[in-house]
Amino acid sequence: MKLVHSPQELKSLRKTLKGSVGFVPTMGALHEGHLSLIKRSKLENDHTIVSIFVNPTQFLPGEDFEKYPRRYEADKKICEIAGVDLLFMPTPQDMYEKDEVGMYAPKIKGYILEGHFRPGHFDGVLQVVNKLLHITNPTRAYFGKKDAQQLYLVQKMVREFFLDTQIVPCDIVRDQDGLALSSRNVYLSQKERQKALLIAKSLKKAAKMVQSGVIDAEEIKKRMYDILEPIKLDYVEIVDREFNQIDQIKIGDTIILVAGYVGSTRLIDNIWI
The missing domain is CATH 3.30.1300.10 (Pantoate-beta-alanine ligase, C-terminal domain)
Incomplete structure (x- = not known):
């Protein structure tokens, strides 16, 4: 497994990969739910890229950005054992400029349910997913169904922006007591x-x-x-x-x-x- 921090380096490495590429975007603190996405990507593709990035633009003021669980060393080991080919771990400075081009969720579907209670959240989600898909240029990208509205909006963005990536919805993974993994x-x-x-x-x-x-x-x-x-x-x-x-x-x-x-x-x- 190769660890990459720079978007430019990852883009260069991506060009050397022959065959299909699966991509699993995460915010880290990996659990069995994430592993199920990685396993499916490995099953369906020649190469698998995983990203770990706690994206600041999708957190609203007062939310848990600062205390969001970060277990980078454990996550690296999990990805290595799982057989990930490239692990992308950028910083916010790697991913964002000071004066960013905007990305906006749909005015209706982006502001109901999760978007109503977390207004602007999906702007940040789509902004970072758009960047990650352009950096990794995957054949397939894997998203969990637990974030159902996010999944719907990502599929909508990929379709409307004519991106050449297939978004693969993956079933919710639950603990033995039934609690959805998070x-x-x-x-x-x-x-x-x-x-x-x-x-x-x-x-x-x-x-x-x-x-x-x-x-x-x-x-x-x-x-x-x-x-x-x-x-x-x-x-x-x-x-x-x-x-x-x-x-x-x-x-x-x-x-x-x-x-x-x-x-x-x-x-x-x-x-x-």
């Missing part, structure tokens, strides 16, 4: 973790209701709210794959999403129906 889970105390499990429990209940023939979105949300009552919620929403609100479940075209706080930790989760 780097922010380290913030949770043991008691808070038990409370956080209500999120996965509510989504499981929604899935069971659909399996039993219930397709009314409001009825499903009501039962979810009952389960989630102890959690400070930002939203419980049911949308289609284009992130339009829907009144009834459409099998194969529905995402049920939850976002809320357990203690001071904000968690998101979803299920694709």
